[in-house]
Amino acid sequence: LHFFAGAGSVDPSLLPDDAVDAPEGSIVEIAPARAALMSAIAERIAVQSGAGLFIDYGYLRPGVGDTLQALRRHDHEDVLANPGEADLTAHVDFAALAATAQTHGLAAQLATQGDFLLGMGLLERAGALGAGADSKTRQTISDAVERLAGPDAMGKLFKVLTILPAVEAG
Known part of the structure; x- marks a missing residue:
């Protein structure tokens, strides 16, 4: 297996703004199925009310680059090395x-996972959990908070999208 350049073309409106200045051979990831799925979810929320919360690896602004990766046995490997044996993933735009x-009239809020969890009261909850605990348990809680919200862990790597019906000023 190997990658190759095909003869296809892409609608320029699908490309991020910085793609205009990208050197020849640059990679841009486009996911029409992702857009279609989000459109269906957003339409349902717009019509029937509700909310959506999406958390995953990703980025808050689109750009030029390749995030396709393979993970096997908790380690990265070449995406074509072991078809069917590795998990393939890409960062979410x-x-x-x-x-x-x-476009469906919904309010959308973007945040890093760390900012989202801190805003939802992660530190207060961790403090309450550790209040009567021994030092080992408090350390376990502290380590978990750092892993989930810390800038060198999942706090910056994971992103959060919240969608809700737009609130009309009145």
Whole structure:
């Protein structure tokens, strides 16, 4: 297996703004199925009410680059090395998802996982859990908070998109 350049073309409106200045051979990831799925979810929320919360690896602004990766046995490997034996993944373009939700009249909020969890009261909850605990348990809680919200762990790597019906000023 190997990658090759095909003769296809892409609608320029699908490309991020910085793609215009990208050197020849640059990679841009486009996911029409992702947009279609978000459109269906957003339409349902717009019509029937509700909310959506999406959390995954990703980025808050689209750009040029390749995030396709293979993970096997908790380690990265070449995406073509072991077909069917490795998990293939790519980072989510949360800005594109938010834009799709907004076309359905929904409010969309983007954040890093760390900012989202801190805003939801992670530190207060951790403090309450550790209040009567022994030092080992408090350390376990502290380590978990750092892993989930810390900038050198999942706090910056994971992103969060919240979509809700737009609140009309009145």
